[in-house]
Amino acid sequence: MAATLLFSACRENKEWTIHGTFDIPDTIQYGDTFLVTPSLDGMRIYLVSLSGDDCLDSTVVADGSFTFSGTVEEPRMCYVACEFSIGTIVLEPGTINVIMSETFEATGTPNNDGITALEGRMAEFNETIRGKLLELQANAEALTPEGQDSVRMLMYGVMVEYGELVNQMIDSTAEAHPDDFVGVYAWNLRLNSADDSETLDSMLVSASDFVRNSEAVSVRRAYLSGLLMDEDFYPEDFGLEGDGEPEGPEGSKESDGPKGPRGSAFYDDDFWAEPVR
Numbered sequence: 482m483a484a485t486l487l488f489s490a491c492r493e494n495k496e497w498t499i500h501g502t503f504d505i506p507d508t509i510q511y512g513d514t515f516l517v518t519p520s521l522d523g524m525r526i527y528l529v530s531l532s533g534d535d536c537l538d539s540t541v542v543a544d545g546s547f548t549f550s551g552t553v554e555e556p557r558m559c560y561v562a563c564e565f566s567i568g569t570i571v572l573e574p575g576t577i578n579v580i581m582s583e584t585f586e587a588t589g590t591p592n593n594d595g596i597t598a599l600e601g602r603m604a605e606f607n608e609t610i611r612g613k614l615l616e617l618q619a620n621a622e623a624l625t626p627e628g629q630d631s632v633r634m635l636m637y638g639v640m641v642e643y644g645e646l647v648n649q650m651i652d653s654t655a656e657a658h659p660d661d662f663v664g665v666y667a668w669n670l671r672l673n674s675a676d677d678s679e680t681l682d683s684m685l686v687s688a689s690d691f692v693r694n695s696e697a698v699s700v701r702r703a704y705l706s707g708l709l710m711d712e713d714f715y716p717e718d719f720g721l722e723g724d725g726e727p728e729g730p731e732g733s734k735e736s737d738g739p740k741g742p743r744g745s746a747f748y749d750d751d752f753w754a755e756p757v758r
Contacts, residue, residue: 494574497590499549501526503542504582505565521545526581528572529560531700556592558662558697561585569596571662595663599654603647610643659689668692669701678705 508515521542528537528549537559540547556573561581568585570577571592580586584604587593614636621632651670658664668688675681681702685693692698 495552495554497551497553497572497574497577499547499561499570499577499579501547501549501561501579501581503545504580524563527560527562528570529562531558531560531696532703533560556662558665558695561587569666571596573662592662595654595658595661596666599650599663599667602650606643606647606650610639613639655688655692660691662695664689665692665695665697669697672698672701675701675705678702681705 503521505518508517510516522544524542525539526542526547526549527539529535530537538549538551540549542563551572553572553574556571558569558571560567561570561579563581566581566583566585568579568581568587570579570587571590573590573592575590577587577593578589584600586597588597617632617636617639621629624632648671651667655664655667655671658667668685672681672684675684681698685698
């Protein structure tokens with residue numbers, strides 16, 4: 482009996498479940514045109530590796546939700562993707578609640594809660610700075626050209642201050658989580674400024690071995706080294722919608738639509754129904 486209980490406990494500690502729902506508008510506006518979202522049921526959802534070259538699992542939406550389940554020896558970071566949204570998630574023991582939207586959210590387990598908390602604080606900062614800039618801009622409309630120049634300088638100073646505060650938040654999170662995926666996520670935000678692999682490695686000098694050896698950092702290093710930069714791919718190879726033409730990094734750079742904080746949530750034109758008007 483003791484052996485059975487021990488086996489069950491070890492097995493449970495490796496099991497993970499993803500419960501996914503959606504938070505998307507009934508319509509989306511492009512200029513004067515409003516597009517209506519179709520039913521979500523039947524849409525396929527994918528778990529994809531960070532490198533994008535491995536589909537880990539897939540499932541289909543039913544009654545407006547979806548579920549994944551499995552076991553994992555060690556936590557792993559990957560993407561949850563569908564036709565209109567993609568976000569970063571950590572596969573780890575426990576129940577992970579995912580909301581597919583333009584901002585994407587994953588909660589319920591330690592690493593996912595930590596990443597979501599960081600993104601939440603950054604979103605609050607972003608909304609605060611947006612309000613300040615809009616207020617300054619509105620007040621400047623009645624000023625002389627010289628006064629407007631002064632306001633623009635003030636707005637620039639506010640943006641610089643905001644950037645410094647966000648960087649401090651990212652740095653403190655990275656330092657507080659040297660050996661988990663919250664730290665890996667924070668480090669990847671910090672590494673966004675690296676233009677080449679040499680700069681990347683110089684920035685990682687103070688990082689832990691866990692961060693330096695993570696799959697996320699390896700994928701970023703490969704991209705900066707040119708191993709992934711010029712590689713085209715066919716969406717159909719991953720079960721995604723496509724037109725038979727290859728896509729690559731240049732196409733990704735030109736993609737439109739709102740970007741989610743956890744990694745490029747977006748709206749796909751093909752997902753939406755005919756315009757209302």
